[in-house]
Amino acid sequence: GAGVSQSPSNKVTEKGKDVELRCDPISGHTALYWYRQSLGQGLEFLIYFQGNSAPDKSGLPSDRFSAERTGGSVSTLTIQRTQQEDSAVYLCASSLQGTGTYEQYFGPGTRLTVT
Amino acid sequence: QQPVQSPQAVILREGEDAVINCSSSKALYSVHWYRQKHGEAPVFLMILLKGGEQKGHEKISASFNEKKQQSSLYLTASQLSYSGTYFCGTPATLRAGGTSYGKLTFGQGTILTVHP
Numbered sequence: 001g002a003g004v005s006q007s008p009s010n011k012v013t014e015k016g017k018d019v020e021l022r023c024d025p026i027s028g029h030t031a032l033y034w035y036r037q038s039l040g041q042g043l044e045f046l047i048y049f050q051g052n053s054a055p056d057k058s059g060l061p062s063d064r065f066s067a068e069r070t071g072g073s074v075s076t077l078t079i080q081r082t083q084q085e086d087s088a089v090y091l092c093a094s095s096l097q098g099t100g101t102y103e104q105y106f107g108p109g110t111r112l113t114v115t
Numbered sequence: 116q117q118p119v120q121s122p123q124a125v126i127l128r129e130g131e132d133a134v135i136n137c138s139s140s141k142a143l144y145s146v147h148w149y150r151q152k153h154g155e156a157p158v159f160l161m162i163l164l165k166g167g168e169q170k171g172h173e174k175i176s177a178s179f180n181e182k183k184q185q186s187s188l189y190l191t192a193s194q195l196s197y198s199g200t201y202f203c204g205t206p207a208t209l210r211a212g213g214t215s216y217g218k219l220t221f222g223q224g225t226i227l228t229v230h231p
Binding site for chain 1: 117144147149155156157158159162164171202204206207208216217218219220221222223224
């Protein structure tokens, strides 16, 4: 079946511009996660959705970052007034349920470069 | 708190074995293992749960010591396809002694390279 998809796969933007990153989770997966991976670094949690609610936004680095999920499906991560330190690969993952006992399936990521 | 993985890197010849360790300073209810190849997304390998239940890759084995708050991933008779960066991830807990949810805190990764 279809996996997690993300778009765009690559995004180059100028400092100060806003960007939107999209994630389509696996159908039927109620939990959705956004992570960030900087060059050569590990995976950093950003936000967790259960359905359309975001019980944990603790990983968002600043108020320039926001995310929403609609219809219990597609999620959009928005970064306003991008900065060079925002450059990273943004990964979306989904799981059947939101407990820690379910595996997460990752999308291919969006590589964001802020110039 | 980020779990700590060891070693940071391993180089093997095909057919050799390796063990990757993951230690946490907090109580664990489960441990996740993922492998990421260069330029690709992480891929699920295994979840180890309290009580000994495991879910995941049939060719990979792992252990989970709840008391020591440690997990180990055992890669035996390694193949070239095993090369990549291995991450352990520990779920967050809603409250002390409570249930876990899927926000994963990942270790820093272990780079495994298998040569012919």
